[in-house]
Amino acid sequence: xxxxxxxxxxxxxxxxxxxxxxxxxxxxxxxxxxxxxxxxxxxxxxxxxxxxxxxxxxxxxxxxxxxxxxxxxxxxxxxxxxxxxxxxxxxxxxxxxxxxxxxxxxxxxxxxxxxxxxxxxxxxxxxxxxxxxxxxxxxxxxxxxxxxxxxxxxxxxxxxxxxxxxxxxxxxxxxxxxxxxxxxxxxxxxxxxxxxxxx
Amino acid sequence: xxxxxxxxxxxxxxxxxxxxxxxxxxxxxxxxxxxxxxxxxxxxxxxxxxxxxxxxxxxxxxxxxxxxxxxxxxxxxxxxxxxxxxxxxxxxxxxxxxxxxxxxxxxxxxxxxxxxxxxxxxxxxxxxxxxxxxxxxxxxxxxxxxxxxxxxxxxxxxxxxxxxxxxxxxxxxxxxxxxxxxxxxxxxxxxxxxxxxxx
Numbered sequence: 307x308x309x310x311x312x313x314x315x316x317x318x319x320x321x322x323x324x325x326x327x328x329x330x331x332x333x334x335x336x337x338x339x340x341x342x343x344x345x346x347x348x349x350x351x352x353x354x355x356x357x358x359x360x361x362x363x364x365x366x367x368x369x370x371x372x373x374x375x376x377x378x379x380x381x382x383x384x385x386x387x388x389x390x391x392x393x394x395x396x397x398x399x400x401x402x403x404x405x406x407x408x409x410x411x412x413x414x415x416x417x418x419x420x421x422x423x424x425x426x427x428x429x430x431x432x433x434x435x436x437x438x439x440x441x442x443x444x445x446x447x448x449x450x451x452x453x454x455x456x457x458x459x460x461x462x463x464x465x466x467x468x469x470x471x472x473x474x475x476x477x478x479x480x481x482x483x484x485x486x487x488x489x490x491x492x493x494x495x496x497x498x499x500x501x502x503x504x505x
Numbered sequence: 506x507x508x509x510x511x512x513x514x515x516x517x518x519x520x521x522x523x524x525x526x527x528x529x530x531x532x533x534x535x536x537x538x539x540x541x542x543x544x545x546x547x548x549x550x551x552x553x554x555x556x557x558x559x560x561x562x563x564x565x566x567x568x569x570x571x572x573x574x575x576x577x578x579x580x581x582x583x584x585x586x587x588x589x590x591x592x593x594x595x596x597x598x599x600x601x602x603x604x605x606x607x608x609x610x611x612x613x614x615x616x617x618x619x620x621x622x623x624x625x626x627x628x629x630x631x632x633x634x635x636x637x638x639x640x641x642x643x644x645x646x647x648x649x650x651x652x653x654x655x656x657x658x659x660x661x662x663x664x665x666x667x668x669x670x671x672x673x674x675x676x677x678x679x680x681x682x683x684x685x686x687x688x689x690x691x692x693x694x695x696x697x698x699x700x701x702x703x704x
Contacts, residue, residue, distance in 0.1 A: 365672050366675070372686070373688070376695075473567060475562065492689075493572075496575075
């Protein structure tokens with residue numbers, strides 16, 4: 307089965323529609339998707355940015371919010387502009403790594419994106435995280451402890467390093483088994499098509 | 506008839522496929538397109554950039570060249586990476602303004618994009634420009650003189666200012682009659698659809 311890595315940061319605006327769209331599109335295309343949360347912060351920092359480029363470049367930021375709003379309306383996805391932006395995504399990324407090693411990771415990712423960009427919740431709040439994972443029949447205390455454990459912290463650092471090594475500079479990004487990189491929610495369909503042809 | 510402004514810089518990579526795609530798509534959609542060349546340079550400069558962000562951020566640049574190559578293959582457009590990049594686009598933009606006030610402007614724009622990104626020609630060379638406008642039955646010397654005249658210089662400055670005032674921060678950009686801004690070759694279809702619905 308063709309494979310595609312889906313790289314995203316929970317704070318990334320266009321990762322929201324991508325995360326919500328990818329599973330059904332991949333199923334239709336017959337592609338196995340691997341969710342790979344990482345942190346854009348260190349990658350941005352290496353480029354000399356201390357926050358999102360959407361904050362650094364106001365005209366681009368204004369456009370992005372309007373574009374995302376239009377896009378969500380088109381996809382029938384709820385949309386609320388998160389405050390603050392970007393949200394610290396460290397905790398959610400670590401929890402996702404715990405869940406992805408079990409069987410509730412992808413569902414958690416979708417729930418976290420919906421909470422942040424659909425309902426305006428703060429995903430850096432452990433109470434929000436506990437509420438989001440409650441339906442998965444796991445113990446919130448244990449998951450949060452596991453998320454802050456050294457192996458998970460190290461894993462997220464390694465994943466972020468791996469993203470950077472593969473040339474990833476933004477999110478969402480998609481990487482096929484033969485190493486083709488596609489950047490942006492609007493490249494999802496092309497990435498899936500490439501995964502099928504290239505495999 | 507619904508209208509759409511197509512804002513582009515001749516040095517802009519993704520403006521190449523947009524310029525080659527827009528006329529047939531707009532004809533099918535029943536939208537009247539206005540070609541509006543402008544200069545990204547002053548807009549980038551206002552953001553603190555002294556060259557293209559694709560040069561300033563190498564990972565993004567590497568991705569863009571590969572993405573553009575894939576895109577051109579998909580569209581069956583010839584592709585050669587221009588050297589140097591970005592090309593000074595001032596002369597081509599001024600010549601386009603001369604042509605757009607007559608009846609050969611759009612054809613010249615397409616020819617200039619093809620020359621630069623398809624054949625590797627330098628569009629800042631007046632010999633290239635003279636060759637490109639030769640098929641239009643105009644006098645190259647007169648056109649080049651007109652392009653360097655004060656009214657055309659002023660007009661390009663005004664257009665660049667108008668782009669910035671409308672919130673444009675990159676190219677290609679599309680603006681509908683009701684002021685909706687769409688950025689990027691991959692937003693062309695949505696911009697046309699909005700132009701039709703919004704009018």
